[in-house]
Amino acid sequence: MSRMRLYARFADEERWKDAEKQWLVQGWEPVAGFRPFAPVEVHASPGPPFGLWVALAGLGCASVMFLFETYVAVWSWPLSLGGKPDFSWPAFVPPAFEAGILGAATVALGLGLHALTHQPPETRPLDFPDEGGFWWAVEGEDGEALYASALALGTEHCVWEVLP
Amino acid sequence: MAFERVRNSRGEALREAVAAPLRRPPSLAWQRAFAVAVAALTVGVVSAGYLLYAGLGVLGLDRAVGWGVLITNFVFWIGVGHAGTFISAVLYLLRQPWRAAVSRSAEAMTLIAVLCAGLFPLIHLGRPALWFYLLPYPNSRGPLWMNFRSPLVWDMLAVGTYFTVSLGFWYWGLIPDLAALRRRVPGWRGRLYGRLSLGWDASVGTWAAYERTYFYLAALATPLVISVHSVVSLDFAVTVLPGWHSTAMPPYFVVGALYSGFALVLVLSLLARRTQEARALIGEDAVESLAKVYLALAVFMAWFYLGEVVFAWRGSEGAAWATLQERYTGEGCWRTWLMLVANIGLPQLLWHPRLRSHPGLLLGLALSTLAGMWLERWILIAGSLEQGYLPSSATALHCTVFDFGITVGAFGLFFTVYLLFLRVFPAFALSDLERAQAGEIQR
Numbered sequence: 001m002s003r004m005r006l007y008a009r010f011a012d013e014e015r016w017k018d019a020e021k022q023w024l025v026q027g028w029e030p031v032a033g034f035r036p037f038a039p040v041e042v043h044a045s046p047g048p049p050f051g052l053w054v055a056l057a058g059l060g061c062a063s064v065m066f067l068f069e070t071y072v073a074v075w076s077w078p079l080s081l082g083g084k085p086d087f088s089w090p091a092f093v094p095p096a097f098e099a100g101i102l103g104a105a106t107v108a109l110g111l112g113l114h115a116l117t118h119q120p121p122e123t124r125p126l127d128f129p130d131e132g133g134f135w136w137a138v139e140g141e142d143g144e145a146l147y148a149s150a151l152a153l154g155t156e157h158c159v160w161e162v163l164p
Numbered sequence: 165m166a167f168e169r170v171r172n173s174r175g176e177a178l179r180e181a182v183a184a185p186l187r188r189p190p191s192l193a194w195q196r197a198f199a200v201a202v203a204a205l206t207v208g209v210v211s212a213g214y215l216l217y218a219g220l221g222v223l224g225l226d227r228a229v230g231w232g233v234l235i236t237n238f239v240f241w242i243g244v245g246h247a248g249t250f251i252s253a254v255l256y257l258l259r260q261p262w263r264a265a266v267s268r269s270a271e272a273m274t275l276i277a278v279l280c281a282g283l284f285p286l287i288h289l290g291r292p293a294l295w296f297y298l299l300p301y302p303n304s305r306g307p308l309w310m311n312f313r314s315p316l317v318w319d320m321l322a323v324g325t326y327f328t329v330s331l332g333f334w335y336w337g338l339i340p341d342l343a344a345l346r347r348r349v350p351g352w353r354g355r356l357y358g359r360l361s362l363g364w365d366a367s368v369g370t371w372a373a374y375e376r377t378y379f380y381l382a383a384l385a386t387p388l389v390i391s392v393h394s395v396v397s398l399d400f401a402v403t404v405l406p407g408w409h410s411t412a413m414p415p416y417f418v419v420g421a422l423y424s425g426f427a428l429v430l431v432l433s434l435l436a437r438r439t440q441e442a443r444a445l446i447g448e449d450a451v452e453s454l455a456k457v458y459l460a461l462a463v464f465m466a467w468f469y470l471g472e473v474v475f476a477w478r479g480s481e482g483a484a485w486a487t488l489q490e491r492y493t494g495e496g497c498w499r500t501w502l503m504l505v506a507n508i509g510l511p512q513l514l515w516h517p518r519l520r521s522h523p524g525l526l527l528g529l530a531l532s533t534l535a536g537m538w539l540e541r542w543i544l545i546a547g548s549l550e551q552g553y554l555p556s557s558a559t560a561l562h563c564t565v566f567d568f569g570i571t572v573g574a575f576g577l578f579f580t581v582y583l584l585f586l587r588v589f590p591a592f593a594l595s596d597l598e599r600a601q602a603g604e605i606q607r
Contacts, residue, residue, distance in 0.1 A: 054384075091313040098318070098391070112376070112381075119370055129361070
């Protein structure tokens with residue numbers, strides 16, 4: 001018997017979440033979920049190492065900018081401005097702050113772009129962003145039983161494919 | 165089973181509502197607005213072109229008032245952009261669902277406003293071709309660097325950072341919406357959406373990567389809302405000029421920036437409702453929420469105007485008090501009173517709930533606030549320079565036709581680019597709207 005993959009659409013987020021739990025209990029294998037907006041739970045989990053890289057980039061860029069300003073003002077091009085000391089460090093803080101934000105944001109965006117463009121390549125029968133709605137892709141050997149379980153869970157629509 | 169299109173009916177109406185204005189030919193309201201904007205832009209281009217040919221002497225600047233209408237425009241437009249970042253970043257972190265209806269156009273507003281603002285210091289240089297002197301680069305004239313202790317250099321770095329982060333934030337927010345619309349919008353725009361959406365597949369893993377980055381970009385953009393206009397205010401606050409030299413300047417500038425920005429977001433939302441026929445997308449609740457924030461900011465502005473008077477009155481700096489008295493009772497006091505009426509008088513009408521949902525009244529109030537906030541910047545910048553410590557500084561700025569032409573042109577540039585944006589990119593954050601809709605259904 002060849003292996004089947006069923007794409008099942010659910011009416012709303014609650015039924016979509018419930019379907020995953022039920023399929024796992026029944027021993028089926030939900031391999032991928034698709035949805036029109038981000039799950040709420042991912043909001044609260046932006047932990048390291050992503051955050052660590054962003055923080056390091058911000059602190060690194062701010063430090064480099066601060067040192068660069070110090071080099072320019074103290075050694076390379078010391079200007080006498082009303083008798084103020086060359087190392088007037090409070091005045092170096094705003095550019096260092098901006099450089100820190102810029103560096104951190106650039107690294108966050110770069111890591112995000114890398115993550116988006118390095119998802120596992122896969123050909124899918126539907127363009128899910130265009131279709132909209134809440135979908136699960138579930139795999140199993142017995143296509144009819146899988147289809148019956150999807151119907152029992154209240155799926156609105158199914159599309160299946162035979163895996164090579 | 166055939167691989168038929170099985171579009172979800174609940175989200176389908178929303179997707180079609182966002183895509184439809186991009187498929188339709190421009191509405192008559194859009195064409196009229198575009199014609200007015202291009203006419204204003206033409207006035208600005210001719211004025212700026214002549215200024216670049218003849219020099220800064222064609223403006224109303226004199227030996228005392230070296231910063232006039234051009235710098236007023238710079239400060240005004242930088243401020244206007246703030247509301248976009250506030251709505252996108254701060255309200256995102258605070259989970260405000262009403263932001264979904266206006267966030268995308270507010271982000272575009274930020275980018276276009278910062279572009280408009282950036283033109284003015286360039287023109288004000290007098291020799292814009294030498295703008296790169298502002299950059300810290302190794303050069304052949306020995307160890308010659310810009311002065312990092314100057315707020316003008318901080319300003320350039322702050323505005324550059326603000327624009328770059330806002331651009332990244334705007335693009336990142338667009339990615340899921342471009343993917344959702346790439347097959348619904350025909351022609352070159354559909355192909356462009358396909359390229360820019362980076363193979364977005366709407367899977368849970370993709371959403372997790374997306375949200376993680378969006379969260380960090382929002383968290384990083386939030387301090388920018390505070391820092392950028394604070395840095396702009398330091399251009400003035402670190403001088404010794406009465407009227408400028410005040411530690412209250414950074415919060416005063418930030419609140420003023422948000423206030424003018426929210427006024428423009430109101431104008432753009434009402435414009436989008438009309439030109440994009442998007443009344444269903446920008447609902448009454450979103451407009452009313454915008455109006456409430458706008459009213460709150462008007463009250464904050466009143467507090468800062470009062471504080472400005474108290475600080476000058478009770479402070480030890482006699483010249484600051486004299487400058488303020490001149491603003492309120494001197495020859496040009498009409499500007500101050502007009503500004504007070506527009507900025508804190510008229511918006512008090514919005515305490516009445518029914519008036520907060522009246523589009524015509526809101527549009528009128530928001531436009532009067534924009535004019536009032538421009539006047540405030542003008543009074544602060546040129547008005548303070550007209551006083552100063554020296555008797556010889558007591559001059560009056562006489563604006564020329566070129567001052568007005570370039571100001572009109574900036575509004576023309578802003579609205580021209582914004583209206584083109586409405587024709588090229590989706591004006592609404594589709595995924596945020598779907599989330600808001602799902603939340604409403606659950607409630």
